[in-house]
Amino acid sequence: MIEIKDLHKSYKMGKNSLHVLKGINFNVEEGELVAIMGSSGSGKSTLLNILGMLDEADQGSYTLDGVPIKNLNEKLAAQYRNKFLGFIFQSFNLINYKSAIDNVALPLFYQGMKRAKRMERSMAYLEKVGLADWATHKPNELSGGQKQRVAIARALASNPKVLLADELTGALDSKTSYEIMDLIQKINDEGRTVLIVTHEKDIAQMTKRIVNLKDGVIIEDKKITQVRAMQNV
């Protein structure tokens, strides 16, 4: 599903250049649930942003579902993001003046789906994350866990090939974090590829594979036995 070869990325700040990713090689198969770990500043978010086509690598190749991701213009990148990827952020990134269902429907709007169909589909995903009753509520009327569920429903709405989540439990208490992870595991059980960035060990243990980053290179990449989140709730 994802193939990365010799990926490099530096941030330029004035005269200085900070080499963040120093040759990353890794592949992700369809249906995997991967945790990217590492200390703060090791380049986890940078890698995920490149995978999400929100940012560009300086060097190296990236292939997503057989499509080489290279020299994309903004328009094409937007189309690919819409078609291939679902994002889940630490800070939720919901649009605060839109209701839960309208937030979920937004990627479908950009797919050009008609309103009625959009609403029907969005409602189905809200049901899936257990928030059907909260469809008309604005984000500021929802708890952190509920907001993240809305964000997950939104990420799923366009039926993407890969879900990318950066510290998706970072703003939540541990009970809520496990509930969210339970949802992620169920989504993965259905066969969807999921990559999450986290620095919490217990969260990483709930995936099937841990990739450890340090100073811009992968120092460890191992398959693990998944801990089911429900056991901890």
Add this chain to the structure above:
Amino acid sequence: MFSLERWQEVFETISKNKLRTFLTGVSVGSGIFILVVLLGVSEGFQNGVEKQFQGDAENIINIYPGSTSIAYEGFNKDRRIQFTNEDYALVNKETDQEIEFASPLYQIFAGLVSYGNESGSYRVEGILPDYQFLEKADIIEGRFININDVKAKEKYAIIGNRAKKDLFKDKSPIGEYIDVAGLNFKVIGVFTDPGGDREETRVYVPISTAQIVFGAGTDIRSMGYTLPKEENYDLALKQSNAFAAQIEQMLKSKLQIDPKDESALFISNNIVNTKEIYLLINAMKIFFWGVGIATLLAGIIGVSNIMLIIVKERTKEIGIRKALGAEPISIVGMILHESIFVTSVSGLFGLIFGLALLEIVGPYIELDFIRNPSVNFSIAVSTLVLLIAAGAIAGFFPAWRGARIKTIDALRDE
């Protein structure tokens, strides 16, 4: 670009961001409102000044007789000059200038006029039909004298609005008979005159009738002319002066007056006095256009500032939308669509309120220098269109910049 889906999205955004919509709307709406009122006041100012200065046609040339001061061809000095129909006809016939309007005048300064129990002392003037234009009189009821009335020596009267109010109160005077110097005249019209009450206390009758009724024979008291309007003031002045010189020479020779005699004829050439008015009105027009354009510019700058702030405020939202698959062009389209919609609607409101204010309050304004403020509708609408277009263009750049911010940077914005 303006699909139904987009409209729904725009409506949703607008209605869920009421404060932002309201603020944008108020600034655009009040801008247009102020502009419309300003243009209206400007128009009112012009009307007022024109009224103040232009009781008569601004290019009228009047010729009055005087007394000779030099003995000439067997006549003693101090001879009183008297014009007759013949002199008037001579000028019309012999001048090589094209004349626009011309009329002789025979008037009684204090004619006793009465209707029923009401009576007053009014200036009664015998005139020809063209006199209406020399005096800038406007008919508000009935009609003015025509050439057939003059030929038939009808006892018809056109009365000024002031005289009408004095004699008839609220009643229509048309077809009623008034008593002028002991004879019955039928009222066939009522006029207003920019000269105001002073000139609206007059009663006009055909000159042929006046000459009979007042026993004047073929005598006339003065004659008035206007020449066709010229492109610019200087040319108009030149033509007027040439005409004045020519008739002076013509009349002096016919009436046997010494060419050097300066008190036998008086020629008043109104255009000489109107240069200042021309200049004043021009300066005022420039001033109000200047203020209007400045207001418009301020409005445009205001709209672009608001757009800039809106885009800045929405950077994160733009990042989210782009992460979810919005193309840059759709971001630009969305922002422009919203802003054009809000500016159009609020601009329209400002326009309507401004026009309504002028329409309702305008007629009650009776200051000396402001009269009937009103605004040319097409000017108002084109200003609105211009503002919307300028707002869209001014809004395009912030929108475009907003859409071009790298998605990842937009998402980081707090």
